[in-house]
Amino acid sequence: MTLTALPLRLSTTQADFEQRFAERLHWSADQDAAIEQRVADILADVQQRGDAAVLDYTARFDGLQAQAMADLELTQADFKQAFDSLPVEQQRALQAAADRVRRYHEAQKKANGESWSYRDEDGTLLGQKVTPLDRVGIYVPGGKAAYPSSLIMNAVPAHVAGVAEIIMVVPTPAKGSVATGGSGETGSAAPQRGERNPLVLAAAHVAGVTRAFTIGGAQAVAALAYGTATIPKVDKITGPGNAYVASAKKRVFGQVGIDMIAGPSEILVLADGSTPPDWVAMDLFSQAEHDELAQSILLCPDAAYIDAVQREIDRLLPEMPRRDIIAKSLNGRGALILTRDMDEACAISNRIAPEHLEVSSRDPHRWEPLLRHAGAIFLGAYTSESLGDYCAGPNHVLPTSGTARFSSPLGVYDFQKRSSLIEVSEAGAQVLGQTAAVLAYGEGLQGHARAAEMRLKR
Template sequence: MPVQIRKLDSTDPDFRSQLSAVLAFEAAEDEAIDQAAARILADVKARGDSAVLEYTKRFDRLDATGIAALEIPRAELHAALEGLPPARRTALQTAADRVRAYHERQKQECGSDGFTYTEADGTVLGQKVTPVDRVGIYVPGGKAAYPSSVLMNAIPAKVAGVQEVIMVVPTPSGVKNELVLAAAAIAGVDRVFTIGGAQAVGALAFGTDTIPAVDKIVGPGNAYVAAAKRRVFGIVGIDMIAGPSEILVLCDGTTDPDWVAMDLFSQAEHDELAQSILICPDAGYIERVQASIDRQLESMPRKEVIRTSLTNRGALVKVRDMEEACDIANMIAAEHLEISADNPRQWADRIRHAGAMFLGRFSSESLGDYCAGPNHVLPTSRTARFSSPLGVYDFQKRSSIIHVSEAGAQTLGRIAAELAYGEGLQAHAASAEYRLK
C-alpha cells in the first residue's frame, strides 16, 4: 500500500501555510503528566531514598531493600564490557574514541582555557573557565536502550573536566542492557543507579542520603522525565527539553533515491511523531523517492511506525531551485540536515539554522547518531534557531575576572558613581567614590 506522504510545491499560493501545517507540533504539556511529575518531585525532596524506592518498586517492579542495592558496581560495568562480542566491543570502543577526539578538539577551539588582558593603567580583565563539579545523565532503559546516548552525554562531560558523572537508567523488572553498562565503563561514568522516571530526576536534583545532588542533568527520557527536568531547572541546569526527532534532506536529484528514502526512514522509525522531509527542485526525482519509499517500506521491521510518521508529519517538497531549498531549510531549522548534492559546501554556506549538517551523499545521518564524532544530542522543534548541540561548553561555566588597579579605580570610580547617582543608588556611588583619591 503506497505511503500517503504529503507533497508540497513552493509555487503554490498557500505553500507557506501548508508547510507550517506540516511543521506544527503541539508540545503542549499534558497537565496530568506535569502534575504527576510535580508530586513525585515533592515526595522525593521530602522523603529522599524512601520515596525513590517506592516509585522504583511501583513503576519498574524492583523491590530493593535500599538505594545501595540499586547501584551497579563499577566491576559489573567492566564485566559487561569484557563480555561483549569482539566486533561489538570494537565498534563501541571506536565510536567512543571518535566522540572523545572530537570533543577534545572542541574544548581547545571553544575558549576553554579562559583569557586575561591588561589595560594601560594596570587593570586586569578576563574570564576563568571551570567545569561543573557533578553531572547526572539520564539514559532510557527498558525497550529503549541507547548506549550511544551514554557516550554522547558522558564523554563531553569528562572531557570538560567534570569530577563525577552519575548515571541513572531504569531497568524494568531488573533487566539490564549489557551494551549500556559497557558504554558507561568506556565513557568513564563514576556511579550508576538503576532508577528512572521523575523520581530519578528528583533524586539527582535534590540529592538523597545515598544519591548526591548534581549540578546539571542531561539526557533524554519520556514525558515524565521531560516534565521533571523542566520543573527542576533553576535548582540544577539541564541540557534541553527535546521534541521528536527530525531529518530534513536537501537533494539536487543526483543521489540514489533508495539512499534518500532510507535516510527518511532512519528518523521516521524513532516514533510516530518523528519528522522526515525531503526538499528537491527535481519533480521526477521526488517521484522516484516516493516509489522507493513504497518499495522498501515492507522490509522494515518498524514499518507501521514509519508509515504513521511519514503520513502524519512527513513531506516531499518541490522547490524552484537549491537556493530556495536553503531558504526553506533556514525557516525549518531542523535537528538533522542532510545536504545530498554534488557541491554540498556551496549550499552549506547558505545555511544559518540547523542542529547538525551532513554534507554530501555519503554522510548519512545515522553515522552522526553513532560514531562520526560530533554530538547527537541536538536542538529540535526549530530551537536550532537559538541553541546548539550538546558539547563540552555545556559542562563548563565562566567566571569574569576583574582586578582593578589603583589608577584604574580613579577613572572607573567616577564613571560608576555618575551612573549610580543617575539610578538613585547612593551606596553604589559611595562604594566607588571611597576608592578615589
C-alpha cells in the first residue's frame, strides 16, 4: 500500500469550519494516575534514601549496575573526548550553534535582564536587582532520541545569566533495557555502561556543563530537587523528558523552580503563495517528523497554492526516512486551511497561539504586527523553522499547546530572579508613612500602621 499524507483540508467559509477546526486542534495532556503514584513513590524514596535509592532505580530502569554514584558521574574529560572524536564538520556546527545562541542570549540579557533603579523627588531609592540562580539542573533525554541542540538551548542561557553551576543528568540505558522512568525490571546480565550519545557529551563540552550524571527518570529529578550525598540540590530544573520526568517536575515545583511542561510540537505556516511550495511542504514535514502527535498547519488564502503544497507533500514523502511518523502526524493532526485572506489567517493564528509560526510571505513585516500570540515568529521564505531550532540564535524551547498566550520562550530571564530594592529617605518616610498607616488601619493591620508611624517625626 502506498504511504500517503493527507492533512485535513478545511476552508474558513465552510459551514462546519469552527467545529472541525476545534476537533483538529484538540489535544490534552494525559493525566495517568498510575504514573503519578509511581513517581510520588520514587520521589519519596530518593528524598529518604538519597544515593542508594538513585542507584537502585538506575539499575532497575536503565539496567546500569553501578556500585557507587561516582561510577555514574561523567567528567570534563569525557566531554572533551566525545567532542574530539567527532568529525570536524560536527565540531564546527556545534561550536557555531553555541556561539550564535550565546550571542542572542547576551543581547537578551542586555535588553531585558539588567538591574535598574531610580530615586524619586524625596531621595527614596527604588529598583530591582537582577541576579542569577546559584545552581540549575538540566535534564537531557537519553538513548537514541537525545538532542544535543536541546542541551545547548538550556545550558547557554543559564551560562549567560551567570549561573555558577550547571548540573546535567542524562540517562544512558544499557542496550536492550527499557527506557528510564519506571516501566519495569531488566535482566541481570546488563552491562556496566549504557549507551552514551557522543553528540550530547560533545554539546556539554561546548555549552559548558559543570557536572553530569548518567541518571534519568523521576529519580534524577528527585536527586536534583532534594539533593543527595553526591548530587547537589539545585534551584531550578529545566529540560524535556518523558511522562515520568514531567510528572516528577510538576511534583517538585515549589521546592525548586521548573520550566514549562511541553506538549507536542507545532508549526503554523501562514503563506501568501510566494514561497516555493516544496519549501513549505518540507517545513510541515520538519515538525511532523518529531512524533505522531506533532501538529503542522498551513493557513493560506490561495487554493491553488494549497494544492501545490499537497502535490509536494506527495512527491517528497517517499524520500523521507521518517515518512511513517510524518504521514501519521499529518493524517491525524495536520491541516491545510483555506482562508478568505491573510488578515483572517493572522486572526486564526492568534486563536491557535502556535509554538512555531512561519510567516512565509513576500511582505512578512506587513503581517507581523497583527500576530499577537506565538512562541517564535519566523519571517520570510528563507527563515525555515529548522534554522531556529539549531542555530539562528533564539531559543528553541518554546511554549506549546496555546500556552504562548501567557508564556514565553526559555531565556536568560528563566535563570535569573529579581529582588526589589527600596531605600526610603527620611523625607520619603514622612509622606509614605501617612499613606501606609491609613491603608493599614483600613485593613485592620495595626502593626503595619504603627511601624510606619514610628518613622514619622514626632
